[in-house]
Amino acid sequence: DTVLTQSPALAVSPGERVTISCRASESVSTGMHWYQQKPGQQPKLLIYGASNLESGVPARFSGSGSGTDFTLTIDPVEADDTATYFCQQSWNDPPTFGGGTKLELK
C-alpha cells in the first residue's frame, strides 16, 4: 500500500502563511487530494488533483506537488482554520490517507 506521511501537528498565528506537507512512499502522480476535518465533523474536500480548488473553498487554500511530495498552503491563516488536515491518494490501489496534521492557532 502507498504510505502517506504527514507531520502530526503545527501551530501558527492568525494572518501567517502555513504549509502542510504530505510525502508518498511511491509516486501518485497528481492523484492527491486534501481534506479538512473539524472536531466532531465529517471531512470536507479542499483540494483535488493536487492543485485544484474545490468549489466554495476560500482562495486562501492552495495545493501543489506531483509524484511523491505535496503541499497544502493556507495564506493567510484564520482562526476558523483550526482543524486536522488529511491528504489522500487515489492513484494507486488501495486508496490511502495520511495520518493527518492537526493545525492549532496560537
Added chain:
Amino acid sequence: EVQLVESGGGLVQPGRSMKLSCAASGFTFNNYDMAWVCQAPKKGLEWVATISYDGSSTYYRDSVKGRFTISRDNAKSTLYLQMDSLRSEDTATYYCARITTVPYYWYFDFWGPGTMVTVSS
C-alpha cells in the same frame, strides 16, 4: 444541496452483524460511485469499500474482504454496508462518501456526518 445521511450504527457484540445505510439526496445517485470510509476513535481515516455507479463492481480493503458487503439500491438512492463477523478493531465512525471521477483519478467530494459502530461485549 447534496446530502448523505448514515444510519444503523450502535453497539454490537464481537462476531455479530450490523447493516449500515446511507440515504442520498440532492444529486442523481445512480451517476456516482460511492464508498464507505471509517475512522477509529482519535485515529485517521481508512477507506473501507467502493461500489460502482450501477453496482456491478465492488472493491474492499483487505481487512474486511469476506466479512463486509457494500451494495446499493439506486431506486431508493441508498447505499448499504453489511458488516458480518465484527471484530473489536472494526470499532469506528463510518462515513458514506460520494466519489467524483475525472480522467486519471477520483476523489471523495461529499461526506455524510457518519454513524458510530462500537464492537464490544
